[in-house]
Amino acid sequence: MSLITFNNFHFRYKKNKEYQLNNINLKIDVNKFILLCGETGSGKTTLIRSMNGLIPQFYPGYYKGNVIVNEKDTSETPIAELARDVGIVFQNPENQLIAMDVENEIAFGMENLGFPKEKMIEKLNNITRTMEIEHLLDKAPFELSGGEEQRVAIASILVLEPKILILDEPLSSLDPYMAEKIIFLLKKIQIETNTTIIISEHRMDLILPVVDEIILMSNGSVLEHDTKEKIINGKTFQDLNLNKQIIYSIFSQLKKENLFKEKIPASISEAIDYVQKKN
């Protein structure tokens, strides 16, 4: 049984004439780290909004088909109930920060889910240390920089330990050091807790080394969903206007020049393994 299933799902926003999602069929399993990938406007954010009931319940529009998350139909299950299974960090974190200060922001979700006080304090301390935001606890969300907001938004979702963690361009405002740190933290969470993580991110150099699968989107459709190795060695990936990682560009060019005949490496360490074999 898949954790998330899209069955012939279509959606268009009320004000738009064209459909933003066209006949989506997807099955997403437990304990997968998935990169949602596509050109700007391909429907990634709309797909994400369909995974916790915001679509079709909150955003006005028209839909066909259904989305089942953890055996619950997203069009009928209250969003608050779906939020127990699905945690989303949105593209623009300031839209999801609502408390008076950072401490209350992180505690808010845990309070609503009835976490015991001692557990809340322990989790709050752990996550603020990991995300390097201890010094921000008394600050109001509007006093934070873009990168700080992003770290607080991620922390406030991570403490809830959802089965499915979805992040819409979560690294966009972060400096590369913090972005790398958060990616490794997400991978650790996946391995230790069997969480399924779905991430939409343009910075492929950072994210590709840790993902298991890739969903490729274009014009509101899912073009392919497969393992990372199969996707990056396929023609669809090659043809899309994505910010492909530097290693990909180097080795796909070597392939064109008939100097490299194996699978394109997904990381620097895989590339080094290949060169070492030739050495």
Added chain:
Amino acid sequence: MSHPLPQIMLNELDYSYPNGTVALRKINLNIYRGELVGIMGMNGAGKTTLIRTLNGLIRPSNGTVNIEAENIEPKSIGELSKKVGLIFQNPQHQIFSNTVAEEIEFSLKSLNLDKEKVRNKTIEVLKTFNLEKYRERSPLNLSGGESKKLAIASTICRDPEILVFDEPTLGQDAKEISFFTNLLKEERENGKTIIIVTHNIEFAMEYIPRTILMAKGKIIADGITKKVLTNQYLVKKSSLVLPQTRKFALKLKEIGIKCPDNIFSKVEMKNFLANYLKTKLTEV
């Protein structure tokens, strides 16, 4: 020949936010007309604060900002915006019209053009930026990358002499980044001065000749991008990471392959590897 005067001169600039956070400490910086300069550094280093002093959004606590040899202190944000076009990190902070076309029209109206000129110029701008198909759409219903493009279009259409971008490649796909780099090329050919705040190391390595690194409100380095961003000490101090090609080159050295230190771009790395693999094929 006398050296030209810098177009932008920041002298001993300090700034603290009302809550006491010190954002800028003794900033001294000269930028010349026609330069393309990157500003990089960790979150909270002062990058965004620094660029906001250029159009008066932030007034320094101490020190002066001079643009074209004039202290900008007495000038209003409205006046300065004609000279300095600032494109924010989050496009939603600068877009407020009901439709994409109205956003461009609004921007053009500040130039005191007549109605027909505004209408014609709007059509031209929407075409240049590939936004025609969204002309009647609410900017709230644009994707992140598209709204970024709209914010850039509504600023550039006023033709300011200095363009300042805060994270322009954020949320942009390869096609849009390529569009943006072409735009940069055109604007530079038109003599514009361009300042770009970015975390995108690979972009900076490829397109930005001069980079300023900031940490804790100070400038810690200012020089040729390829030198600054491959200096391991500076990169660590400013919470950046080394460019992919540099990381790869260092790993190659670790396994005994002599990769030269002057390899910076992916094309240079590809050529190096191609030669290396050719020698291995010959050995076989």
